[in-house]
Amino acid sequence: MEEKSVNKTNSNGYTFMFAIIMVVVVATVLAFTATSLQPTQRENVRQEKMQSILATIGIETDRAGAEELYDQYITEELSLREDGTEDEDIDAFQVDLAKELKKPAADQVFPLYIAEVDGEKFYIVPLRGNGLWNAIFGYIALRDDVNTIAGATFDHLGETPGLGAEITKEFFKERFTDEKIFDESGNLVGVSVVKGDIDPSDKDDNQVDAISGATITGDGVSDMISERLKRYLPYFKKEQEIKVAIQ
Template sequence: MNRNSNAYTFIFAVIMVIVVASVLAFTATSLQPIQNENVRQEKMQNILHTVGIDVERSQAKENFDKYIIKELALDSKGKVKFEGEKAFQVDLSKELNKADTEQAFPLYIADVKGEEYYIIPLRGTGLWDAIWGYIALKNDVNTIKGVVFDHKGETTGLGGEITKAWFQQRFEDEKIFDSAGNLVGVSVVKGYGGGSNKDDNEVDAISGATITGDGVTRMISERLKHYLPYFKSKTDMKVAVK
């Protein structure tokens, strides 16, 4: 075949596309298990971080198995739908596309030095795209032990600051119920003037990131409300859940 012909050029290009696509597909397939395991370990790290356990990714599974004593997925009535690995694999991005009555609500129960904590996955919407995280409640199911937030596309230096430790630390020891026992979550408030008050259900917002902060506010209250039936069923809880 004439190497200077259009036909030769076309055939050569087609063959190269097929070869490169095959190599890329093989590489992606080969790396998929490693990528999945990295995602899994990062999830364990985030869950542990909310209860004050900070470990390297390589140590995540060992410590997750040590401190997380139950992995549950609840239904809308607070009953356990399933537990264990199946509960861990619940994908909130998919669950949110379902009606509330059809969703599974993951819950992780941790025991750290004899103290029990309830860790709830969060997911909502920021300014540009999805935001998500985890919130750990102390045994009174009212006081926050810790939180982790992340995002897909918030603005660096503004809404993207929800991933920073200084912002997440503002939520520690905040309450999610008001003085009357109503679930109100924690509001991210622009111009907050409450100082170190931990009983007002509010934290200071990030300057210039009002919409992202509002997304965090909505995400916390919207996700937590689905766990009320479960918490009501726990008669040893100290808070009067309404």
């Protein structure tokens, strides 16, 4: 009897059945864990988004304190259409730019966040574009003149460490502070990331110094800034009565 029991546990059928049971158990545990963590993960993403928006206007906070400061400094969340009008039926904070960019411009929603810090107004525009390997994204804040950059944040999904991934570093983001997005003729040109002898003190040249070895990522940053900001010109012209060319 003992020998038969040993043979039974060593049989292929027993091994196969044991493997199936273990797969089912592990899959069930993983599915339960993933499902139970979803609310926490969504909340973390929401708070990190608030952190990034606040960082463009110089408000630094940890994730836990993000919501309180966000409510304190962000005075409006607008969902804009291509003509600059507001769509009050859409929650700007919930707009997914990755999905919006797949639509024709006429069907897209353009989120805009308006902040006030020490009596000064800021317009914060979400950014999204293409880097070398995958999507790059971030936020850029404009001062009340709708021309001067107050701050910017950038992130990515798969740029090369030590090269394109450097767009997340402070030294790169700081290069955009006080840069202008309109040229001398009033055309919105954004800010170009270029190689060469760039004077960091010249804030009217619409240029910042590129990251060495990250040309394609830098071009992606340049393109997404100009492309996204141009979508907000109808709103800015209407709100600020600025005399600029839409090109």
